[in-house]
Amino acid sequence: MKEIIKITVALTISCLVAGSVMGGVFILTAKAKKQNEHLNMQQTMFGLLEPEPPQKSEFSTADLNLYNVYRYIIEDNDKTYLGYMVPVKQDTRTAYDLLIIDLKGKLTDQHKLDLLPEAAREEQDRGTAIANALGSQKRAKYADTMIIAKLNDKRVAYLLPGEFPGFKTFIHAMAALDADFNILGLEIMAHEEDPGLGGEIEKKYFKNQFKGKTFEKLRQLKVIKEPLPEEYRQYLERKISQEDMAGIGKKYQDADIHAITGATISSSCVTNGLKRMVKKFVYRIKILDRVISEKDIHSVI
Amino acid sequence: MIKMFDHKTHTSALLNHYLRIVTFFICLLLFCGCRTEHRFVKKAVFKDTHEIMITFAGPVDEAWAANMGNFSVYEKPDPDILSDIRSVVLSPDKMTLTLHTEEPISQDVSHKVVLKEIIADGVSQGTAYLTVNKLYIGYLFSILMGAMIIQNFVFSKYLGLCVFFGTSRKKSTAVGMGVTFTIVIVAASLMSWFFYQFVLKPFRLDYLQIVVFIGLVSLTVQGVDTILRKVNPALFSAFGVYLVLVIANCIVIAVPLILADNEYNVWESLMLALGAGLGFLIALFLMSSVRERLEFADIPESYRGLPIAFIVAGLFALAFMGFSGMSLF
Amino acid sequence: MPVTTKTNKQLFVNGLLNENPIFRLALSMCPAVGISTTVMNGILLGIAVLFVQVFSSCTISLIKNHIHPRIRIPTYTLTIATWVTVIDLVLAAYMPVAYKAMGIFVRLIVAFAIITMRLEVFACKNDFAPSFWDGMGMGFGFMFGMVVLGAIREILGMGTLLGYDILGFRPLLFFVLPAAGFFTVGFMMAIFNYAETLYSRRRKEEKVV
Incomplete structure (x- = not known):
């Protein structure tokens, strides 16, 4: 009997010590984790926006203002609406408003959320703010985020984080578009494709093929199973001199996407995913812009 | 030898038992899978890469089915972007309807189908909002x-x-x-x-x-x-x-x-x-x-x-x- | 209580070569096959294992007199799981990219047979300093194994080392494929076996002479 008590006490003490060690480390790292995640994301975004050496930089990324617009799907019994969280100028500061737009593109409602951009980064905080504004009857579900990069008052780029099904699991990617919806770049953030095969989608020679494609071209972009020409590969990997860059770039301006050897499905998954992502975004941003200008909303985007 | 035999019967009895439990749950799930949200619609399923098939409880009006404006299909996360419907085909017995879309349907995403004011035997059955999922x-x-x-x-x-x-x-x-x-x-x-x-x-x-x-x-x-x-x-x-x-x-x-x-x-x-x-x-x-x-x-x-x-x-x-x-x- | 007679240096070399966890003891094979595609992965997971091994060994050797013999194994598990959680949280916070590359394997260190084995065989019988060096040896032995495998697969599969292009072409794409992990480990084990037979044969001959 005495032994049991001894064992119980020993186990309890060790569990308590272990628990406090883990809890302490968790508290210490939680903040750093969030910060690093945000920093990482920002680095990817700036990396996509930074023009490459031969092209002259029109702006330095440090001067850019990035605004996130969050999209929600709002269900009210049988009716479905889209809710856009848009940063709006309020007196001296910028805070988020929720614009509720019906499926035909008409503004039906507008709520003040009183959420500052930093606070809005947390999905949980956004959720509670929206739930408070909508009341209990409507249910909101987070859909996606789009990021608008502005230089002074001019839009210079859009950044679209998104995910689409790949060969194995989901591929997380971020696309950058310029103000006319031409592709500035594509970055693969996370994937679980096979290393050496589908995993090559994160390599420069694949993802740079999308760079510079116009919106018109993107809509008809196909994946072809032809081997990548050597000069084009050199160009994509940025291994050639800057004088040759422009010429080869022009030559392959309207080329289709060359599939990765042994990973045609992964290649077309990325291509189709990007196509759908951009198409949906262009459709939505046009509606959102029209609503904002018609209703005279003081948005900063 | 006898002991070995004993093991085998025990193991097979155990396996049999598990099999029965699993079958029961499969039946239960099948039962749940066929329910739809509208009383007049029996089921709505993906059929081909471009098709969604809807089965009704009774024959529907031909004129209603011929009007393309009555149908809309969208992916659940994107309610504002409708899929283009190329054609709507009503089966000869007027019980099943097949919607052909312009672009291939990705079956991993659940789709919503809206059938406006279903008319059967000249009586309106109300609007149906259906969710089409891959069979669970x-x-x-x-x-x-x-x-x-x-x-x-x-x-x-x-x-x-x-x-x-x-x-x-x-x-x-x-x-x-x-x-x-x-x-x-x-x-x-x-x-x-x-x-x-x-x-x-x-x-x-x-x-x-x-x-x-x-x-x-x-x-x-x-x-x-x-x-x-x-x-x-x-x-x-x-x-x-x-x-x-x-x-x-x-x-x-x-x-x-x-x-x-x-x-x-x-x-x-x-x-x-x-x-x-x-x-x-x-x-x-x-x-x-x-x-x-x-x-x-x-x-x-x-x-x-x-x-x-x-x-x-x-x-x-x-x-x-x-x-x-x-x-x- | 049997206390080791080996010096610290001998303990370290023992873990690195004679009782190399991957090639000699054939323990913790999962990461050796699964994520040895690059040298960097090997180094990072090696660091994580080194950390867990050293800290667990030290903890157990410090509290060995207070562990009730009947709850020995649960105590080991709890100790290992605690240190794995710590390194998992730290890596996730400060090295998110590397953490993602290693996937689930960091958290699986908790099930690595090598760590529990060293606690049971060594740390619970020895003092702090030898346990520390034994842990270091095992940790570096694991890292050494992972780096060798990673180097072979990276050079043959992608023609690079640590991400730097050194060959300029890809000799055998096969080696970077997931399944090639098994082959690489198999070949390496055979080479170690062969070296051992050669070594023992030579010693025999020397004796005869």
Whole structure:
């Protein structure tokens, strides 16, 4: 009997010590984790926006203002609406408003959320703010985020984080578009494709093929199973001199996407995913812009 | 000899019992899968890459079906972007309707179909908002097959190798280990799932998952050990030795971690755990069949034992790569 | 209580070569096959294992007199799981990219047989300093194994080392494929076996002479 008590006490003490060690480390790292995640994301975004050496930089990324617009799907019994969280100028500061737009593109409602951009980064905080504004009857579900990069008052780029099904699991990617919806770049953030095969989608020679494609071209972009020409590969990997860059770039301006050897499905998954992502975004941003200008909303985007 | 026979009947009775439970749940799921949200619509399913088929309870009006404006299809996350419908075909008995879309439908996303003011026999039946999903039972089955074969934990995810190489020398050992492992992993995963969903997540303690999961696994092993010893000593003498080894197998801790990462529900968790266990059994069986023959093969001295086993496993892994990316349903 | 007679240096070399966890003891094979595609992965996971091994060994050797013999194994598990959680949280916070590359394997260190084995065989019988050096040896031995495998697969599969292009072409794409992990480990084990037979034969001959 005495032994049991001894064992119980020993186990309890060790569990308590272990628990406090883990809890302490968790508290210490939680903040750093969030910060690093945000920093990482920002680095990817700036990396996509930074023009490459031969092209002259029109702006330095440090001067850019990035605004996130969050999209929600709002269900009210049988009716479905889209809710856009848009940063709006309020007196001296910028805070988020929720614009509720019906499926035909008409503004039906507008709520003040009183959420500052930093606070809005947390999905949980956004959720509670929206739930408070909508009341209990409507249910909101987070859909996606789009990021608008502005230089002074001019839009210079859009950044679209998104995910689409790949060969194995989901591929997380971020696309950058310029103000006319031409592709500035594509970055693969996370994937679980096979290393050496589908995993090559994160390599420069694949993802740079999308760079510079116009919106018109993107809509008809196909994946072809032809081997990548050597000069084009050199160009994509940025291994050639800057004088040759422009010429080869022009030559392959309207080329289709060359599939990765042994990973045609992964290649077309990325291509189709990007196509759908951009198409949906262009459709939505046009509606959102029209609503904002018609209703005279003081948005900063 | 008699004792051996005894084992077999016990094992088969046990398996029979499990089979009955699984069949019951499958029937239950099938029953749930066919329900739709509208009383006049019997079912709505994906048919082909471009088609959605809707079956009604009675014949519908031809004029209503001919009006394309009555139909709209969209993906659930994108309610504002309608899919273009190329044509609507009504079957001769007017009971089934097939919507052809312009672009291929990705069946992984659930779709919504809106049928405006259904008219049947000249009477309006109201508007139907239907959700079209991949058949849920098919989805569950694809998780099971995925964990078992396509993403086999041993040959495609490279987990549990220590125990895998340790117990694949003889077929009888391999099967014993595989069966014990399957039982333990199903029990441990379900327990971890409940614990994660109802204790760790609500209290934001998910950083404790490693400790909690390994504790639950040890607990399950201990529990199975005690129960088996009391209830069925014959079975225990056959499988008891493997119980200790289960805990050294990283699959048994990997599955709860994967479940926690992917937010599966209880059925999906059950299927993944079952698939992982059966997949391990399959891998052990295949490997032991080869290794029994390797005993008689003339192998270079330095390759004898583990090195050749690794190369055989490599060949299996290459073969299993052929399954990758395969999708069922 | 049997206390080791080896010096710290001998303990370290023992873990690195004579009892190399991957090639000699054939323990913790999962990461050796699964994520040895690059040298970087090997180094990172090696660091994580080194950390867990050293800290667990030290903890157990410090509290060895207070562990009740009946709850020995649960105590080991709890100790390992605690240190794994710590390194998992730290890596996730400060090295998110590397953490993602290693996937689930960091958290699976908790099920690595090598760590529990060293606690049971060595740390619970020896003092702090030898346990520390034994842990260092095992940790570096594991890292050494992972780096060798990673180097072979990276050079042959991608023609690079640590991400730097050194060959300029890809000799055998096969080696970077997931299944090739098994082959590489198999070949390496055979080479170690061969070296051992050669070594013992030579010693025999020397004795005869």
